[in-house]
Amino acid sequence: xxxxxxxxxxxxxxxxxxRVACRELPASVRRLLYVEVRDTRGAAWNGCAGDTHRHQxxxxxxxxxxxxxxxVIHCGVGPDARFPTPDGxxxxxxxxxxxxxxAVVFVTAHEAKHVERFSRGIYRNGRxxxxxxxxxxxxxxxxxxxxxxxxxx
Numbered sequence: 001x002x003x004x005x006x007x008x009x010x011x012x013x014x015x016x017x018x019r020v021a022c023r024e025l026p027a028s029v030r031r032l033l034y035v036e037v038r039d040t041r042g043a044a045w046n047g048c049a050g051d052t053h054r055h056q057x058x059x060x061x062x063x064x065x066x067x068x069x070x071x072v073i074h075c076g077v078g079p080d081a082r083f084p085t086p087d088g089x090x091x092x093x094x095x096x097x098x099x100x101x102x103a104v105v106f107v108t109a110h111e112a113k114h115v116e117r118f119s120r121g122i123y124r125n126g127r128x129x130x131x132x133x134x135x136x137x138x139x140x141x142x143x144x145x146x147x148x149x150x151x152x153x
Contacts, residue, residue: 001030002066006038007077009100017101018075020144021108024136029119032070037077037104044082044097047075047107049114054123071118073111077103092134105144110137 003018005011018035025033040046050057050072052065057072065072077100085097097103113136117129 001033001035002069004034004036004064006036008039009037009077009104013101014104017104017144018108021105021140022112024109024140025112025116026119029071029115032068033073033115034065034069034071035073035075035108036064037075037108040076040078042078042082043076044078044085045076045103045107047073047111049073049111049118051115051118051123054118071115073108073115075104075107075111077107091130092138095138102141102145106137106141109140110134113137 001019001022003015005014007014014037018037022030022033022035052070052072055072057065061072080100083097083099083103085095087094087096095106097106110133113133114129117123117132122129
């Protein structure tokens with residue numbers, strides 16, 4: 001897995017969070033994965049996932065994607081003022097993202113679920129794919145929160 005941090009956040013911390021979020025992907029898929037984290041222009045977070053064999057990217061994106069990457073995740077993280085998010089933001093009732101770290105974990109894990117589906121030949125995400133991504137993102141975020149609390153105890 002190759003991780004590029006184009007955001008204003010600490011690169012070592014971003015890499016650590018992305019590795020946590022992608023831990024559940026099979027090693028064979030992680031080897032083919034490129035993850036890019038960048039700042040958003042105001043949203044608390046955003047993200048997308050793609051397969052280099054099926055999805056279109058801009059020329060600037062292609063120039064950053066390593067030649068051996070098959071799967072791509074873009075994770076956008078907003079300014080500190082956007083956190084914590086209101087409960088239930090977007091289609092996630094009860095989900096509250098406390099800070100940019102939680103956003104990186106949730107968004108990257110959500111998009112990693114799409115990548116896992118791509119690796120199995122499932123390209124039509126629709127409502128079912130988004131629900132699977134949301135559920136996976138919430139699960140990974142909760143696991144990460146528990147480990148962080150345990151580490152601080």
